[in-house]
Amino acid sequence: MRSFITAALAVLLVATGIWGYMQYQQKKALMIEAENGYQQAFHELVYQVDVIHDKTGEALAMNSKSNLTPALTDVWRLTSEAHNAISRLPLGFMPFSKTEEFLGASGDFMYKTAVRDLDSEPLTEKEYERLESLYKQSADLQKELRGVQQTVLEKNLQWIDVAHATANGEEPKDNTVVDGFNTIERKSSEFSEADVFNAAQVQKSVSDDALKRLKGKAISKKEAASIAKSYFNMDAEVTSVEQSLKGADVPFYTVVVDGQDGEEGSMDIMKKGGYPLTFTVNKTPGKSRISLYEASVKAAAFLKKHEFENMVVTESAQYDHTGVFTFTKKIGDTLIYPESVVVKTALDTGDVMGLEAQNYWKNTKERKVKKPSLTEEKAKKELHPKLTVLETHKAVVTNEEMKDVLCYEFLAENGTASYRIFINADTGKEERIEKLAEAEAGYEV
Amino acid sequence: MQKWKKGIALLLTLMLLLTAQQTGAFSNQIIQRGAEGDDVIELQARLQYTGYYRNQIDGVFGWSTYSALRNFQESFGLPVDGIAGASTKRKLEQASKYDEAHVKSQIRKGRAFTYYGGAKTTAKSVNTPAGFSQNDIQLMANAVYGEARGEPYQGQVAVAAVILNRIASESFPNTASGVIFEPGAFTAVADGQIWLTPNEKAKKAVLDAINGWDPTGEALYYFNPDTATSGWIWSRPQIKRIGKHIFCE
Numbered sequence: 001m002r003s004f005i006t007a008a009l010a011v012l013l014v015a016t017g018i019w020g021y022m023q024y025q026q027k028k029a030l031m032i033e034a035e036n037g038y039q040q041a042f043h044e045l046v047y048q049v050d051v052i053h054d055k056t057g058e059a060l061a062m063n064s065k066s067n068l069t070p071a072l073t074d075v076w077r078l079t080s081e082a083h084n085a086i087s088r089l090p091l092g093f094m095p096f097s098k099t100e101e102f103l104g105a106s107g108d109f110m111y112k113t114a115v116r117d118l119d120s121e122p123l124t125e126k127e128y129e130r131l132e133s134l135y136k137q138s139a140d141l142q143k144e145l146r147g148v149q150q151t152v153l154e155k156n157l158q159w160i161d162v163a164h165a166t167a168n169g170e171e172p173k174d175n176t177v178v179d180g181f182n183t184i185e186r187k188s189s190e191f192s193e194a195d196v197f198n199a200a201q202v203q204k205s206v207s208d209d210a211l212k213r214l215k216g217k218a219i220s221k222k223e224a225a226s227i228a229k230s231y232f233n234m235d236a237e238v239t240s241v242e243q244s245l246k247g248a249d250v251p252f253y254t255v256v257v258d259g260q261d262g263e264e265g266s267m268d269i270m271k272k273g274g275y276p277l278t279f280t281v282n283k284t285p286g287k288s289r290i291s292l293y294e295a296s297v298k299a300a301a302f303l304k305k306h307e308f309e310n311m312v313v314t315e316s317a318q319y320d321h322t323g324v325f326t327f328t329k330k331i332g333d334t335l336i337y338p339e340s341v342v343v344k345t346a347l348d349t350g351d352v353m354g355l356e357a358q359n360y361w362k363n364t365k366e367r368k369v370k371k372p373s374l375t376e377e378k379a380k381k382e383l384h385p386k387l388t389v390l391e392t393h394k395a396v397v398t399n400e401e402m403k404d405v406l407c408y409e410f411l412a413e414n415g416t417a418s419y420r421i422f423i424n425a426d427t428g429k430e431e432r433i434e435k436l437a438e439a440e441a442g443y444e445v
Numbered sequence: 446m447q448k449w450k451k452g453i454a455l456l457l458t459l460m461l462l463l464t465a466q467q468t469g470a471f472s473n474q475i476i477q478r479g480a481e482g483d484d485v486i487e488l489q490a491r492l493q494y495t496g497y498y499r500n501q502i503d504g505v506f507g508w509s510t511y512s513a514l515r516n517f518q519e520s521f522g523l524p525v526d527g528i529a530g531a532s533t534k535r536k537l538e539q540a541s542k543y544d545e546a547h548v549k550s551q552i553r554k555g556r557a558f559t560y561y562g563g564a565k566t567t568a569k570s571v572n573t574p575a576g577f578s579q580n581d582i583q584l585m586a587n588a589v590y591g592e593a594r595g596e597p598y599q600g601q602v603a604v605a606a607v608i609l610n611r612i613a614s615e616s617f618p619n620t621a622s623g624v625i626f627e628p629g630a631f632t633a634v635a636d637g638q639i640w641l642t643p644n645e646k647a648k649k650a651v652l653d654a655i656n657g658w659d660p661t662g663e664a665l666y667y668f669n670p671d672t673a674t675s676g677w678i679w680s681r682p683q684i685k686r687i688g689k690h691i692f693c694e
Contacts, residue, residue, distance in 0.1 A: 032637045036626050043584060043622030050578065149580045153587075156640050247682025247694055248662055254685065256599075266599040266687075268660065280658055282598035282646070288482075291474030293528065317479035317572045324656050342657040356657045390512050391527075418508035439505035440573050 031160055038159030041088035042152070046145045048082040052106075053138040057435045060131060061412070061419045063384040064430045065118040072114035079107035090163035091181065098185050099141070106134055135416075141184060148180030210362035211250045216273020221253060227274050228255035228267045231306065232281065233351040235260050243271070252277060259283070275361055276306065280354035285321040285346035292316055295323040295345040302352045303327055308341060308360075321347045329360075331369050334394040338363035338404060369396070372406055372425030379408040379423040382430065387412040387419065397422050399431045407431055471538070476529040480506045481572065488529055490548050492517055494541035502548065505572055574655045581621045583643075585651045588625045590643030591633030593690070600688040601647055603661045605654035607692070610665055617665075661685060664692035 052075055059071045083103045113127060123131070151157065162178075219227070221241040229236060236257035244252045251271040259265060259281070267279035290298075296313050303311050308327070314335065315326035322344060329339040344354035376392060383389070391411035399405050407422040418436040423429070476484050485506045492498035498513035511527045518525045521536050529537070573579055585605055593604045611617035611624045618624050626634060633639045661667075662684045669689050673679070681693035 032635065033628070035637075036628070036634055040622055040626030043580075043626070044620060046580070047620045047622060146578065146580060153580060153583050242686070244662065244685050245683035245691070248684045252662070254660075254687075264598045266597075266660065268662070278658060278660060280599070280602065280653060280660070282649070284645075284649075291476065292480040293475035293477045296477070315479070316477060317574070318481045319572055319652060323479075344653070344656070354653065354658060356659070358659065359657075390515055413509075413512050418512060434575075436508040437573075437575050438500070438507040438509060439503060440579055 034163075035158055035160045038089060038163070041085045042159065043149070045082055045085035045089070046142075046149050048078050048085065049138060049142050049145055052078050052082065053135065053142045054435055056131060056135040056138055057417055058419075058433050060128075060135060061384050061387060061414060061417075061421070061433060061435070062430065063382060065122070067430050067433065068118055068123075069114050072110045076107050076110035076114060079103045079110065083107075090159060102137070102141075109134070144180060144184045148184075151180065209249055211270065211275075211358075214270065214273055214275055214361060216270075216275070218271050219253075219269070219274040223274060224253040224269045224271075225255055227269055227276065228257065228279070231267060231276060231279055231355070232257055232259075232265050236263075236265060270361075275357075276355065277358050277361065278354075278356045280344070283346065283353055285353075286348040288321045288347035290347055290350050292318050292323050292347070295347055295350055296325050298350045299323075299325050299343040299345050299352060300327070302343065303341070308357075311341070314340070318347070322353070323347050329364075331367060334369045334396060334406070335409070336367065336396045338396065338398050363398075367396070369394075369406065372408070374408075374423075374425050374428055376408055379425060379428060380410070382423050382428050383410060383412065383421060384414070386414045387421075388414070390418075394425065395422065397432060405431060471534050475531075476506060476534075478506050478508075478511050478527065479572065484529075485510070486548065487543055487545070488514070488537070491537045491541040491543055494543070495537070574652070577621075577655055582648065582651055582655070584625060585621055585655075586643040586648040587639050587641075588631060588633060589650055590647040591638040591641055592631055593688075594641075594644075594647065596688040596690065598646060598650060599660050600690060601650035602653050602658055603664070603687050603690070603692060604667065605651045606659040606661050607664050607667055609654055610659070610661070610663055614665060660687065661692040663694070665694060667692045 055071055055075050055078070059068060059075070062068045062071060080103075083100060086100060086103075109130065113123065221243075225238045225241050229238065236259050238255060238257050240254075240256045242254050242256075244254070253269050253271060255267045255269065257265040257267075261283070263281050263283040265279065265281040268277040269275065270277060296316055300311065300313070310330050311327040312330045312335070313325050314328040314337075317324050325343045325345070327341050327343060329336040339360050341360045342354075342356040343352060345351065346353050372394070380389065380392075387410075389410050389412045393409045395407050395409040396404050397407055397409075406425045408425050410419075410421045410423065412419050412421060420432075420434045420436055422431040422433075424431050471487055472484055474484060476488055481504055483504070486502060486504045488506070489498055489500075489502045489504070489510055492510070492513045493502065495517060497517045498510060500509040500513075514529060514533070515525050515527045517523075517537070518527075518533060521540070523533055523536060573582065585608060588608065589601050589604050593601050596604070608621065608624050612619055612621060618627060625631060625639070629635065631639070664684050666678060666681055667690045668675075668678045670691055671689070678693070683691050683693045685692050
């Protein structure tokens with residue numbers, strides 16, 4: 001009898017243990033889910049404030065009403081999304097009403113201005129000033145939020161801990177988040193009388209289908225391997241050549257190589273015609289020995305050697321000891337932006353470590369650049385009067401309707417920011433406005 | 446023999462030091478947009494001294510430095526190209542003073558300059574590709590590391606490229622955080638592995654992908670055929686295999 005009770009109790013104990021463990025597992029899964037929800041809301045909030053800032057900046061440089069209305073509507077939509085993201089954060093323990101008020105009032109201003117017929121009733125000087133102050137305030141908000149974001153990422157802060165503390169009515173342990181939000185709140189309350197935009201981060205123009213029209217003979221695996229070797233600037237050994245799987249729009253080979261110093265390299269080459277699509281080498285360059293300028297000259301020579309003709313540098317940036325350059329085709333005095341490639345160079349040896357040419361191959365074709373019907377002076381008149389033009393080019397860009405159009409490209413500034421503006425060389429339409437980003441400051445944590 | 450070598454080395458260093466002092470602190474490099482480092486700090490400080498540059502001295506040759514330099518070149522009768530070559534640097538050295546130790550100590554403290562007309566400095570700035578902040582890159586590196594830390598470099602660039610392709614696609618959220626935290630989208634998010642600290646390799650892979658590299662042929666999905674539990678994923682058209690992952694449309 002005794003032994004029966006012991007056995008029964010033991011079974012019961014094990015069962016409770018298993019039950020408890022399952023409960024624990026379930027709770028953990030739910031906590032992770034809740035945490036992910038909070039994280040999403042928070043990072044979205046930061047991103048939306050970023051875009052609000054950029055779009056207000058772009059609106060400041062716009063002169064055409066047909067662009068201004070959608071830009072303002074965009075800001076209006078984003079303020080409401082940012083508002084929504086705040087509401088999903090567990091911020092119950094602190095007042096956050098001023099920031100929300102700021103977002104709300106800004107949204108109202110944007111909405112009222114956007115729905116008005118700006119042709120008959122353009123922005124008044126006062127409204128313009130308000131837009132300007134909104135731009136500045138969103139910069140403050142952005143800076144504080146990015147600071148908090150950096151802390152959250154660096155210290156792996158869990159929003160769920162903040163939520164628990166709130167529920168128990170205590171002050172959360174790590175106060176950086178709380179402090180950050182308190183600063184934001186204080187700043188927002190300083191904004192007098194509410195003075196506050198969709199952007200996908202990436203632009204990919206054309207689909208892979210466009211590669212089908214490229215002509216050439218099919219190449220073999222062996223030929224692919226030897227083409228790849230000519231691109232890798234090192235003593236590389238080909239470890240594998242594999243064909244793409246059935247679902248690829250155009251069949252291509254992937255050639256994998258190993259360098260002697262342990263570099264991993266890989267390159268995609270189209271089966272038809274052997275066109276080089278993309279390659280990278282994973283190598284960490286040593287300390288820089290050559291300048292970005294010298295590296296760009298070497299990159300240009302590399303392109304020339306591989307038969308990319310008439311390419312000029314249109315963008316360059318240094319990341320630690322790596323230089324990244326965008327090269328664009330130039331026909332006569334006109335830049336053809338759709339036909340651009342990106343080249344990566346090590347700044348210690350100057351060796352090319354990567355080429356991305358898929359967009360180039362999708363867009364390249366015989367082009368005849370015709371004479372524009374507007375003169376440069378005429379096109380300049382379409383710009384916002386507060387802008388000073390630094391540089392002018394003729395350029396072909398892909399517009400929103402996915403058509404290639406001839407434009408005048410103006411590089412201009414208005415004292416606070418620089419812009420790149422494309423004015424259609426035939427119709428005078430503002431095809432595209434970009435606010436050019438400055439380097440991002442490091443935040444003190 | 447050893448002594449002789451040492452002597453030469455010493456002589457060379459001395460010569461280098463001397464020439465460096467003679468020509469000011471600028472090194473011989475031609476400085477262009479996008480560059481970072483000491484030469485850029487000097488360039489910004491000198492442009493500020495002459496009144497052409499009003500922004501923060503942060504050591505990154507951005508757009509505001511570019512327009513300041515062009516304006517300087519225009520008023521000093523130099524060819525206007527926005528690149529600081531030998532003649533531009535010489536003109537700058539004649540027209541301005543540069544106290545390297547002072548400028549750098551101010552930068553370290555993140556203080557405003559009084560010497561150069563009150564402009565602010567920041568401790569450090571970094572280049573980031575247009576449209577992405579350092580934090581976006583960090584978050585993506587977290588996702589790539591959590592999802593593909595055992596994969597070859599190409600495989601990590603590919604995972605980052607899939608995140609970017611999703612951002613560009615209309616069927617997915619249009620922010621990095623939106624795509625990454627979409628419920629059920631990534632296993633590393635669901636099991637918390639996203640919060641492991643990513644290594645440099647993952648960060649480099651993300652940077653490559655953002656700069657335009659896409660080794661996947663525009664894939665929107667990928668899966669590990671050995672562990673995939675959903676039958677649906679097998680019905681997607683498959684583009685390419687990298688390491689353990691198959692990438693599909």
